[in-house]
Amino acid sequence: MFKVIEGGRGQAVQMDDRSEKERGPSRDDVRREAARRIDESGYHLSRIREFATGVPMVASLKYLSLQIDFAAEALSRLEPIPDDFRTDRYWPAG
Structure with missing residues (x-):
């Protein structure tokens, strides 16, 4: 007869057997799209030019970056994240 040893490696972590397609996009996928x-x-x-020359960055670029970050945050909080999250309708126009 065998005995189960508790502790250490005896406590297995349950693996998620669902495939990538069943899982859908992750928050990391949304962050990568934003980046x-x-x-x-x-x-x-x-931004690099601003640091090197001291000439301020165009305000519209700063604003676009904030909008993209906001859209990424909002998308990553959805449950589930839409499969078509990469389409332009979810993101600000650049």
């Missing part, structure tokens, strides 16, 4: 949109807007280059 991609901010990168494509030219925000980071403008």
Whole structure:
């Protein structure tokens, strides 16, 4: 007869057997999409130029970055996150 030993590795973590398709997008997916949109807007280059030259960044770029962050936060709080969260209808126009 076998005996179950408690503790250590004996306490297994239940794994989620659902596939990626069944799970849907994650909050990390939304954050990556937000980062991609901010990168494509030219925000980071403008920010570096602001530090290097002292000339303030265009206000519309700062505002766009805030809007993208807000949209990402709102999307990541939805349960479930929509499968089409990457479409432009969820994000501010750049």
